[in-house]
Amino acid sequence: MSSSPTSAAGPAGRRASTPATLIWTALIVVYLLWGSTYLGIRIAVETLPPLTSAVLRFAAAGLVLAVVLRLRRGPGALRVDRRQLASAAFVGVLLLAGGNGLVVLAESGPPGVAVPSGIAALLVATVPLLVVLLRSGTGDRPPVWTLVGVTVGFIGLVLLVLPAGSTSVVPLVGALTVVAAAASWSVGSFLSGRIRMPADPFVATVYEMLAGALVLAVVAAGRGELRDFHPAAVSTRSWLALGYLMVAGSVVAFSAYVWLLHNAPISLVSTYAYVNPAVAVALGALLVAEPITAQTLVGGAVIVAGVALVVSTERPRRVAAEARSGTAPTGARR
Numbered sequence: 001m002s003s004s005p006t007s008a009a010g011p012a013g014r015r016a017s018t019p020a021t022l023i024w025t026a027l028i029v030v031y032l033l034w035g036s037t038y039l040g041i042r043i044a045v046e047t048l049p050p051l052t053s054a055v056l057r058f059a060a061a062g063l064v065l066a067v068v069l070r071l072r073r074g075p076g077a078l079r080v081d082r083r084q085l086a087s088a089a090f091v092g093v094l095l096l097a098g099g100n101g102l103v104v105l106a107e108s109g110p111p112g113v114a115v116p117s118g119i120a121a122l123l124v125a126t127v128p129l130l131v132v133l134l135r136s137g138t139g140d141r142p143p144v145w146t147l148v149g150v151t152v153g154f155i156g157l158v159l160l161v162l163p164a165g166s167t168s169v170v171p172l173v174g175a176l177t178v179v180a181a182a183a184s185w186s187v188g189s190f191l192s193g194r195i196r197m198p199a200d201p202f203v204a205t206v207y208e209m210l211a212g213a214l215v216l217a218v219v220a221a222g223r224g225e226l227r228d229f230h231p232a233a234v235s236t237r238s239w240l241a242l243g244y245l246m247v248a249g250s251v252v253a254f255s256a257y258v259w260l261l262h263n264a265p266i267s268l269v270s271t272y273a274y275v276n277p278a279v280a281v282a283l284g285a286l287l288v289a290e291p292i293t294a295q296t297l298v299g300g301a302v303i304v305a306g307v308a309l310v311v312s313t314e315r316p317r318r319v320a321a322e323a324r325s326g327t328a329p330t331g332a333r334r
Contacts, residue, residue: 018263026256026264030272033253035279038117039287040249042107043241047234050108051220053242054101055213061250062209069202078206080198087195088204089211091188096212098184101219106177115174116290121280122160122300123178128270128307129153130186145313153306160299192261201258208258209250271311274304 044053069077080088103124106115115123129150132142142150161175198204220226260269277300284290
């Protein structure tokens with residue numbers, strides 16, 4: 001999704017020595033768990049205020065992870081300098097308050113207003129395409145086939161949200177909200193490799209989650225969600241979904257994602273963006289009967305094809321560059 005995060009990853013030798021089995025295990029965790037979180041969000045916001053659910057999710061997950069790190073590593077486990085803290089907080093606001101918070105808002109509301117979970121995942125799949133545009137804006141020159149992939153992906157985006165006949169299959173306002181979320185997530189992921197982050201990805205995750213939760217709480221309060229929140233009115237189904245999001249989506253999958261940003265090529269990490277939609281669409285159809293229309297299939301397939309073209313073009317380019325510089329032994333980062 002962006003240039004190799006050398007500043008976030010630490011010494012190149014550390015990244016190069018990471019076993020491929022660990023990288024692929026973390027990728028599979030992100031593939032499956034994040035793919036399922038779109039459905040989890042939809043179920044949670046059935047009876048939970050949308051941004052309040054995100055606040056509870058990230059605050060609880062961040063505190064749990066902080067306690068685990070403190071117990072396992074001692075008093076200095078969470079120590080970072082001011083610059084690292086500010087960087088982690090800024091990235092957390094972009095990833096979680098902007099990236100996740102807007103998705104939660106888009107998936108809330110009555111049918112016809114809320115974006116189906118599978119569609120939301122397909123729209124978020126544009127993240128690698130948006131990062132290519134960010135790279136281009138900072139002086140990087142992506143290859144021609146990367147730009148072709150970006151063009152193909154955005155054509156798929158148009159096909160997905162284009163009205164079919166007199167009505168739109170995808171709520172336009174909700175779709176634009178998810179695209180804004182993808183843009184925020186893209187900027188956060190892009191910057192995480194270019195600013196001075198905490199060296200330990202799990203420590204970074206704690207501060208990102210807490211910063212994201214704080215900003216979400218302020219916005220939720222401004223919307224009146226906290227004032228109107230009554231825990232007794234929340235269904236068991238929504239509480240269980242929120243618990244799943246806290247553990248599987250935040251503690252496990254988000255930690256795996258941050259670890260990957262520190263230990264794997266960003267172009268490989270970005271492959272989650274075209275696996276997650278397949279998982280989300282399948283679960284939405286199987287478990288809550290979300291419709292899968294021909295327009296969804298065509299638009300989604302074009303988006304995924306564009307993302308796949310970008311990633312397949314970028315991976316050989318990055319690996320070849322690192323091989324020439326001696327930072328990536330054969331097979332270590334594939």
